[in-house]
Amino acid sequence: MKPSAVIPAWGKILRGQRPLLSIEITRRCPLHCPGCYAYQPEHLGGAVTLNELVDFQGDALISGVLALVRRHRPLHVSIVGGEPLVRYRELDVLLPQLDRMGVEVQLVTSAVRPVPIAWRSIPNLHLVVSIDGLAAEHNVRRAPATYDRILKHIAGHNFVVHCTVTRPMIGRPGYFKEFAEFWSAREEIRKIWFSLYTPQEGEQSAERLRPEDRQAILKELAELRGAFPKVELPDRVLDGYHHAPASPEECIFAQTTTCVSADLKTPIGPCQFGGKPVCSECGCVASAALASVGRYKLGGMVKVSDLFAWSQKIGHRVRPPRPAMVPGEPQPAEGSASN
Numbered sequence: 253m254k255p256s257a258v259i260p261a262w263g264k265i266l267r268g269q270r271p272l273l274s275i276e277i278t279r280r281c282p283l284h285c286p287g288c289y290a291y292q293p294e295h296l297g298g299a300v301t302l303n304e305l306v307d308f309q310g311d312a313l314i315s316g317v318l319a320l321v322r323r324h325r326p327l328h329v330s331i332v333g334g335e336p337l338v339r340y341r342e343l344d345v346l347l348p349q350l351d352r353m354g355v356e357v358q359l360v361t362s363a364v365r366p367v368p369i370a371w372r373s374i375p376n377l378h379l380v381v382s383i384d385g386l387a388a389e390h391n392v393r394r395a396p397a398t399y400d401r402i403l404k405h406i407a408g409h410n411f412v413v414h415c416t417v418t419r420p421m422i423g424r425p426g427y428f429k430e431f432a433e434f435w436s437a438r439e440e441i442r443k444i445w446f447s448l449y450t451p452q453e454g455e456q457s458a459e460r461l462r463p464e465d466r467q468a469i470l471k472e473l474a475e476l477r478g479a480f481p482k483v484e485l486p487d488r489v490l491d492g493y494h495h496a497p498a499s500p501e502e503c504i505f506a507q508t509t510t511c512v513s514a515d516l517k518t519p520i521g522p523c524q525f526g527g528k529p530v531c532s533e534c535g536c537v538a539s540a541a542l543a544s545v546g547r548y549k550l551g552g553m554v555k556v557s558d559l560f561a562w563s564q565k566i567g568h569r570v571r572p573p574r575p576a577m578v579p580g581e582p583q584p585a586e587g588s589a590s591n
């Protein structure tokens with residue numbers, strides 16, 4: 253979200269609204285990444301899985317997303333998946349419309365297929381490609397979205413590279429330097445972001461980082477910034493990673509974002525990860541940035557997080573929290589859902 257959107261965002265919170273919206277625009281994805289949270293049985297709370305949801309396409313998806321945006325009137329929309337490019341035809345229509353509505357959009361993709369070049373000229377669109385480390389590891393984890401294909405598919409664009417650091421990436425000295433060197437040299441890349449793997453409660457996976465891993469990674473990443481200006485890792489984000497929120501209630505990002513899954517009505521909570529994420533080991537870049545802002549004291553006296561909590565209480569009195577979609581509200585026609 254742009255700095256100029258802070259005041260409108262605050263206004264929304266005072267009116268009981270959430271300024272950020274995240275949409276899993278499809279349940280489909282041709283990849284099978286280890287550690288993907290979207291297809292875990294608990295992602296949507298356990299009663300239903302992402303694969304079991306209705307998956308809209310065509311006009312039903314376009315009108316459904318626009319209805320959701322008109323209803324929530326967010327300042328910023330994140331489009332995630334599944335793999336959003338599975339619905340590139342619908343996005344070809346949706347993205348310019350959202351731009352005309354003045355909504356900033358971030359689209360996160362694996363770049364498993366070519367990204368339409370017309371999207372480059374949409375001013376409020378920010379494209380992010382997920383990369384799981386260097387080619388040797390990435391190509392195994394994220395086939396068929398291999399390095400070779402990604403480079404072809406993002407050519408001519410302005411992308412942010414986003415790498416979620418997992419345990420298999422650590423242990424080789426200079427790994428992240430090599431990563432930053434490779435992607436910094438690409439003209440289609442404007443920024444490089446690093447986040448840390450966020451586990452679920454009770455998870456014992458190869459991806460999960462130990463506390464000492466987090467400390468070592470953050471030190472290594474901080475040192476990259478001088479040599480590689482495209483690495484965007486401000487001190488406030490580092491600070492957020494070092495002091496992650498203790499719970500979703502303390503997470504400003506979770507409290508300001510409405511997350512909706514592929515049927516455009518099932519809520520995802522407590523945040524975009526769904527399930528039961530371990531907040532104290534959170535590695536989400538947006539949560540880290542906002543957590544750090546929350547600790548800032550206005551005039552040296554009042555913490556921003558306290559001001560946020562008061563604003564949220566006022567907002568809840570003005571407009572009690574509502575579900576993502578009101579039962580009975582017009583919804584996309586199920587007849588046009590894909591199988």
Ligand code: SF4
Nearest residue numbers: 281283284285288334
């Ligand atoms: S591309 Fe994204 S949605 Fe698809 S399997 Fe990988 S992490 Fe999951």
Ligand code: SF4
Nearest residue numbers: 503523529531534539
């Ligand atoms: S974004 Fe991170 S800190 Fe916030 S609720 Fe989710 S896991 Fe917890």
